[in-house]
Amino acid sequence: MMKQALPFRQIEWWVLTFLFVAIILSNIINTPNFSMSNQQGVIYFAKIFIPLIFMGSFYLFHIRVLPNYFKDNSKAKLIIYTLLIFFGSFISIGAFSVSAGFTTDFLMPFYFNSLAIYAAYCVIIYTLNQILLTDQDPDYRMYNGIRITLIYIFLVIFLLQFQRIAEEAIAFLFVVVFPAIIVLMIYNFFLIYNYKKLGRNSEALAFNILLQFVIAAIFFTIYVQSDAPEALLIGLIVIFCILVFIFPVSNFLFRKYDNYLSQLNTLSVKVDQGSADLAFLRSQINPHFLFNVLNTLYGTALQENADKTSEGIQKLGDMMRFMLHENNQEKIPVIREKEYLVNYVDLQNLRVKDQENIEISFHRSEDSCAGEIAPMLLIPFVENAFKHGISLQKKSWVKISLRCMDGSVHLDVNNSIHRTNEEDPEKKASGIGLENVKQRLELMYPEKHELIIRENDAEYFVHLSIKL
Known part of the structure; x- marks a missing residue:
């Protein structure tokens, strides 16, 4: 993460794909009691196909058209394919939106708002590249951190445009649950896993207990303030998930990462050793050959x-x-x-x-x-x-x-x-x-x-x- 930029185009694609698939699956599971002829059926299919069209359009433009333009620099292809994707997605999403009653305006403010969010994201990324990647030795750690944060911020903003299409559970998942899991994994890595790796087990245990105490205190405060007994049960479930799922899974990933770094260091040492061996072998070959040629010329000069x-x-x-x-x-x-x-x-x-x-x-x-x-x-x-x-x-x-x-x-x-x-x-x-x-x-x-x-x-x- 420190020596080069992460593959952000692929990261952006997989993050958006995960978001759209989550929306589509939640809408499929939430099947209403309808017949194919009533309005509920139209709304049901609109909630499935609108995010599906958005996902396909994003893939075609961001993963196919844009990278190809950077390779061949053909503006004609960029304009033609962009227009085809725009009009195809605009007409398809417009038909579903109007039919489902999501909007009475075929111009669909949420569609153009989504385009504006994407354009703003691209402009910010371009500006960030010009500022941070122009040096001969850029700080990729800082650059990667900012890029990851921007992806999440624009993901949340983008999700707000789909309030009529996405279930509330999806918004809660991306806005609350995932950030909380990431924060817990970071806490585990720096204050528990690393201390255990250094043999400082007592300090790791202390930070682990401190985390569980803070979580218990938060949910107990919610129980006292709102008089909601279910808050205590939720708190216990959260602590259980942290100890049984989040920390063990994150520790497994951290160990995999450490093994990966160890393999890279081993390969680097082998490459350095190989280069040294090649230099030594060449130093042996060259003098040996030169002496043979000089002996040949000496014999020729005599004859x-x-x-x-x-x-x-x-x-x-x-x-x-x-x-x-x-x-x-x-x-x-x-x-x-x-x-x-x-x-x-x-x-x-x-x-x-x-x-x-x-x-x-x-x-x-x-x-x-x-x-x-x-x-x-x-x-x-x-x-x-x-x-x-x-x-x-x-x-x-x-x-x-x-x-x-x-x-x-x-x-x-x-x-x-x-x-x-x-x-x-x-x-x-x-x-x-x-x-x-x-x-x-x-x-x-x-x-x-x-x-x-x-x-x-x-x-x-x-x-x-x-x-x-």
Whole structure:
């Protein structure tokens, strides 16, 4: 309630719906003894259909037409639909009102009074938004409290327009009973439930007893002043309802709310931990990869002419720019990840293209890869293939396939294996990149990726599919 505005459009709809349904049900239950041909029958159906038409009109305009206007800003649609709703409801309610004798004037003052109340409410809400929500860090607690209070005030004012249609019990319910229940729940939350939660049970018990004493005193005073013995019975019933229904139900809701907050805090901690883990994993991947590329360029400079080396340095520069500017982002375009992968394979080709016993193939879809992906997810598998699959003395191969499909990316890597001896210092570190990328996939694409790794004595195979 403090960090964002409540969904007031839905709240307004459900509050008005509850009001109209209560009115309709009370009118249905209060069935008079009439025949379909007499005036009592007309009044009966008018009391049912008039609030029903009001409810339908409110839903169409407040929940459908108005939000759509804010989305597409089409004034023509707003005007046309508003006029249709207005004339449809005006004629329908007018026919029922005149037939039932609620008014002799077809212009129906209570109908236009209701429209005026709704318009005034919208104007006040717009003004409130301009005053309280223009700051960069608005006070949503204050804003939400004012909005809730305004909804109740206009609900009561709106209810006064339906005195001929709504039963007195409905007015008593919304004007007296519901506010009293809300006040009791607030009292329970701050002075009883919270004290119990803090282990201050004696203070919670004292406030509970104080409340029952005050209620008993109020009804006893009514009994003395009006000499009405039923006031004592009503007082006992109220105390019984508070202790047996209102407080237990409100305590259940408060516990649910506390559990909800606890879950949010737990999720927040997990998200923070996941972000920290991702940052750490990236810090491991980047230096590891850079050293491999530098070693590749060093070998190329020893074997080839300066032209070839300069081409490699240019590609490395493109890759460095990628790592500096895009690797720290949460998501990047898939096409940029693809370009990075192409540069890496081209660098490796520069080193081994004159070796007849080495085969490198890279099949990739020519179509532009749409969507976004977490950076540096594909390269570790390709890097691993070149690191462990290429030997200048033995027959070697690296076969790569990259396919971009609608909403997904698929990478297949197949390479030869040249086992290192047990004393090779790189052997222990050879799995760093792959382990990191596995963890990143679990963190960023849970249940949205498929990673299959197979190997035998001669070759190594990786299949990775990611749903973007």
